[in-house]
Amino acid sequence: MYTPEDSVTLADVDSIMNICVKSLENSDQVTTQALAQLMGHMLAATQVERIVAATEQSQKGRKEQENSDVSTPAHIAAENTKVLLTPRDMLSQLSAQFNKAPNRKLRAGIIMFYVALLAKLGPSFVEANYSLLVGHLMTDIVSNPKNGTTRYDKLFIRKLVGALLRELIAVRMLTEQGQIAAIQELSSSYLKRWPALMPGQVAPTSAILTIALEEVAGLLQQLGNAPPPVQVSRT
Numbered sequence: 001m002y003t004p005e006d007s008v009t010l011a012d013v014d015s016i017m018n019i020c021v022k023s024l025e026n027s028d029q030v031t032t033q034a035l036a037q038l039m040g041h042m043l044a045a046t047q048v049e050r051i052v053a054a055t056e057q058s059q060k061g062r063k064e065q066e067n068s069d070v071s072t073p074a075h076i077a078a079e080n081t082k083v084l085l086t087p088r089d090m091l092s093q094l095s096a097q098f099n100k101a102p103n104r105k106l107r108a109g110i111i112m113f114y115v116a117l118l119a120k121l122g123p124s125f126v127e128a129n130y131s132l133l134v135g136h137l138m139t140d141i142v143s144n145p146k147n148g149t150t151r152y153d154k155l156f157i158r159k160l161v162g163a164l165l166r167e168l169i170a171v172r173m174l175t176e177q178g179q180i181a182a183i184q185e186l187s188s189s190y191l192k193r194w195p196a197l198m199p200g201q202v203a204p205t206s207a208i209l210t211i212a213l214e215e216v217a218g219l220l221q222q223l224g225n226a227p228p229p230v231q232v233s234r235t
Helices: 010-024 029-045 059-067 087-100 104-121 123-128 130-142 151-172 176-189 206-223 228-234
Strands: 050-053 079-082
Touching: 010 029, 010 087, 010 104, 029 087, 029 104, 087 104, 087 130, 104 123, 104 151, 123 130, 130 151, 130 176, 130 206, 151 206, 176 206
Parallel strands: none
Antiparallel strands: 050 079
């Protein structure tokens, strides 16, 4: 848990992920929470910028530097910084495990990994990446065919994703401005796309619409009297 975050590698993330997911099968609630904290720590570490040696930069970048009339200081030319995984790729690490989990216990445990990860990354990250988070949950989890084989599976997924959006993200992490932006995002990306009126347009599925509608209702309840930006987004 206390490994320096900038020393975590992709191999570390993969190996710890596999161990944690396998351990969920026989874990109690306390153990599941501990596994989630560990996985949240490892995945959050992929968002810490670390130094990249000049040899890892692209040939194109080097050529542009050589042709530049402005000289670059040696300490800047020698190193660059970047995160280990993009936020999208980081989230895909979890959805890949979720979608191949053979039972509900493992899926519920992996949702706990999401909770620990977002808590570790903090409200600023969540609010800045709300669109990405919602799109990830709707596309990579709710819309995945493996997660809707039965009516009970669909209801289970809807409950898990809805609780993540409502109880963690909306209630604990979004500012009032973030709540307004969340309503606008859900309205423009999902609610306003139903029904599909133009050729080539695809309406959101009933599962996605249900989650989006429930979350918008919850956000409006949080805000009380809807401010003007929200009223505009609903028209």
